[in-house]
Amino acid sequence: MSFPAALVDIPTHGDVQGLLGVLESNSSVPFKIKRVYFIYGVPSGTSRGSHGHKKLQQLIVPLSGSFDVVLHDGSVEETFSLESPNKGLLIQPGLWRNLINFSNDAVCLVLASEHYDEIDYIRDFDEFIEWVASR
Ligand code: TYD
DSSP states (O other): OOOSEEEEEOOEEEETTEEEEOOOBTTTBSSOOOEEEEEEOOOTTOOEEEEEESSOOEEEEEEESOEEEEEEOSSOEEEEEEOOTTEEEEEOSSEEEEEEOOOTTOEEEEEESSOOOGGGEEOOHHHHHHHHHHO
16 A cells, blocks of 8 residues: 555646645545644744544645655654645545654645544554554
C-alpha cells in the first residue's frame, strides 16, 4: 500500500495581477470541508501537532513561509516540505503528525473533513502504535 499522504497541486490562476488559488469541497479538496483553521506565529524551534487522528482527513496549505510535516503510519515515517501555496499536503486518516521547522512568516492553513472532536485524537505515540496494530 502506498503511503497515505501526498503533495497535491492547488488549482491556481495567475495573471499580471498576481495569483489566485482555489480550494473547493469535493473537488480540488477531495472531501467535504467541515472546518478550517490556521496556525501562525509559531516561535522558531517550536513544533506543533504530536498527535494522531483516527478518522480525520486534512489538506494542509502553506499560505506563507515554509514548514515540514512529519507523518508516521505506524511503521513508516515520511517528511513533506511545504513551501509554496500552490502545493498542499493531503493527509488520509490514521496518521501521526508533527509540524516542524516553521519559518517566522509561516501561515499554515488546514482544511478538515470533520468538526473539532477530541475523541478523534490520539495524543500518545505508544497508544497510536497500539491503535494501528489493533485496526
Ligand atoms: P491542537 O490540535 O493540540 O494544536 P496543534 O496540533 O497545532 O499543536 O489544538 C490546540 C488547541 O486549540 C487545543 O486547546 C484545542 C484547540 N482547537 C480547537 O478548539 N479547535 C480546533 O479546530 C483545533 C484544531 C484546535
